[in-house]
Amino acid sequence: MRLSSLILLLLLGVPTFAQTQKTRASQPIIPSANQTSARPKLVVGIVVDQMRYDYLYRYYDKYTASGFRRLMDDGFNARNNHYHYAATYTGPGHAAIYTGSAPALNGIVGNDFYDRNLGRTVYCAEDTTVSTLGNTGVAGKMSPRNMLVTTIGDQLKLATDGRAKVVGVALKDRGAILPAGHAANGAYWFDSKDGNFISSTFYGKELPAWVQAFNARKLPEQFIGQKWETMLPMNQYTASTTDDQAYESTLPGEAKPVFPHEFAVQAGGSKYEVLRSSPYGDQLTKEFALAAIKGENLGQSGVTDMLCVSFSSPDYIGHAFGTHAIETEDNYLRLDRQMADLFAQLDATVGKGQWLAFLSADHGAADVPAFSQQYRIPAAVKGYGEVNDAAKASLEKAYGPGQWILTYFNQQIYLNHDLLADKKVPLAEAYDVIKRALLKQRGVVNVVNLHNLSADAIPELQADLFRNVYFPNRSGDIYVLQQAGWFEGRAKGTTHGTTYAYDTHVPFLLYGWGVRPGQTFRRTHIYDIAPTITALLGILEPSGCIGDPLGEAIK
Numbered sequence: 001m002r003l004s005s006l007i008l009l010l011l012l013g014v015p016t017f018a019q020t021q022k023t024r025a026s027q028p029i030i031p032s033a034n035q036t037s038a039r040p041k042l043v044v045g046i047v048v049d050q051m052r053y054d055y056l057y058r059y060y061d062k063y064t065a066s067g068f069r070r071l072m073d074d075g076f077n078a079r080n081n082h083y084h085y086a087a088t089y090t091g092p093g094h095a096a097i098y099t100g101s102a103p104a105l106n107g108i109v110g111n112d113f114y115d116r117n118l119g120r121t122v123y124c125a126e127d128t129t130v131s132t133l134g135n136t137g138v139a140g141k142m143s144p145r146n147m148l149v150t151t152i153g154d155q156l157k158l159a160t161d162g163r164a165k166v167v168g169v170a171l172k173d174r175g176a177i178l179p180a181g182h183a184a185n186g187a188y189w190f191d192s193k194d195g196n197f198i199s200s201t202f203y204g205k206e207l208p209a210w211v212q213a214f215n216a217r218k219l220p221e222q223f224i225g226q227k228w229e230t231m232l233p234m235n236q237y238t239a240s241t242t243d244d245q246a247y248e249s250t251l252p253g254e255a256k257p258v259f260p261h262e263f264a265v266q267a268g269g270s271k272y273e274v275l276r277s278s279p280y281g282d283q284l285t286k287e288f289a290l291a292a293i294k295g296e297n298l299g300q301s302g303v304t305d306m307l308c309v310s311f312s313s314p315d316y317i318g319h320a321f322g323t324h325a326i327e328t329e330d331n332y333l334r335l336d337r338q339m340a341d342l343f344a345q346l347d348a349t350v351g352k353g354q355w356l357a358f359l360s361a362d363h364g365a366a367d368v369p370a371f372s373q374q375y376r377i378p379a380a381v382k383g384y385g386e387v388n389d390a391a392k393a394s395l396e397k398a399y400g401p402g403q404w405i406l407t408y409f410n411q412q413i414y415l416n417h418d419l420l421a422d423k424k425v426p427l428a429e430a431y432d433v434i435k436r437a438l439l440k441q442r443g444v445v446n447v448v449n450l451h452n453l454s455a456d457a458i459p460e461l462q463a464d465l466f467r468n469v470y471f472p473n474r475s476g477d478i479y480v481l482q483q484a485g486w487f488e489g490r491a492k493g494t495t496h497g498t499t500y501a502y503d504t505h506v507p508f509l510l511y512g513w514g515v516r517p518g519q520t521f522r523r524t525h526i527y528d529i530a531p532t533i534t535a536l537l538g539i540l541e542p543s544g545c546i547g548d549p550l551g552e553a554i555k
């Protein structure tokens, strides 16, 4: 080194060799997750279906230190984490979390959507080319093929020459399939018909022996013989309304929506279906997740494995009873105990500090309109057909009879492009006709042309939410924005799917290997979860990723 260079380096404060040695001698070297090739033994992705952000805090005092609070208190908590697209549903949510992407890129624009090429409605996880593993029904004709980009697990597979094991688990098929991704070893979901976990020939020729052994335990049979009673004395449910509310749904066979809930057989249905709408659904999911960890030897092979677990029951319970019901509170308190057990088992099998977990939700939920109205907050339910019927009538009045609208899904009107072309009606003109008609309708705030988002005076954040859900072949042409607090078609209980904070604000907790404890209130996005995990692993992010790692959460 020339003397002038050395002087320059000293002036710039660059440490010389001697200084570096001294520093190293006096401080322990803390391996940094982003500067070594070390990786955790297991990544555990947890989605709680319909878990709104405020549930972390509304029930905090009744959670144990070893469940949700273990992640909150000892991990990193991104407290202002939102969905960034106008389709807050289960399929899109699970896909967005694990792809770090938006429906506009990953193709999962709804639980169901109309595919213009196929000319029919498509379920997000359907696959007509495969068959069920586990029984002879159709509940296994599923795969992730409609999802067009990679997941965290896919990238892990690619990074390890396929040696990483990736497994998805949920009661709902889409909650297991979309997270696990294309290259997964397996995804397993609950078939109410026989009370077993099943899969698809997409993943292999037969159910693994551990899955068959799990089904042979017949846990659903044990659960169905029990009641759902509150875990705590009734007067301790201070974060909820009183039990009997006219706006709550009842479980099958019940006269009133009150404790204790007994599990009656649905007429013509399976006796196991009701387990989905009870805390036993969470317990069953956790037991299956533990069986997967053991059966697949997850975290034991020397490469990082991945387990994707989605707890579906909070969604079924939330839909039925709402966001302020004792049923909802009780289920979260019980789920907290299931989490604590899952984490304890991970410590025992994979090792404390050896696993990395994240927790989020696929969407939030609206307060039940009748509940909001008690506080004079604007809210209402409108009939599901109101928008479609009014839009149809407006087009028929302007252009004569015809099937002008193919379908109305996910607050979007799918126009019949062929008919518009035949009758030489420009799409923009049809849009104007519909907009004029629908703006007269109660609850409608705006009618948005998804092809021309810059034409409407919409706040930039809202415009982005519409932009991010628009996938030409699978999306509607027109988005009908209802007022906050309003939704369509559910007389009792609640739902989700809007662009409002109660649907977009969900937890994002990071915990364990490589995670720096702390919290942030800056606005983070659901698409930041996947790149944060891949950054921790030192691997490439999923192909459609549009998010950024939470640098402050990484050691």
Ligand SMILES: [Zn+2]
Pocket: 049, 050, 089, 090, 091, 093, 315, 362, 363
């Ligand atoms: Zn959901």
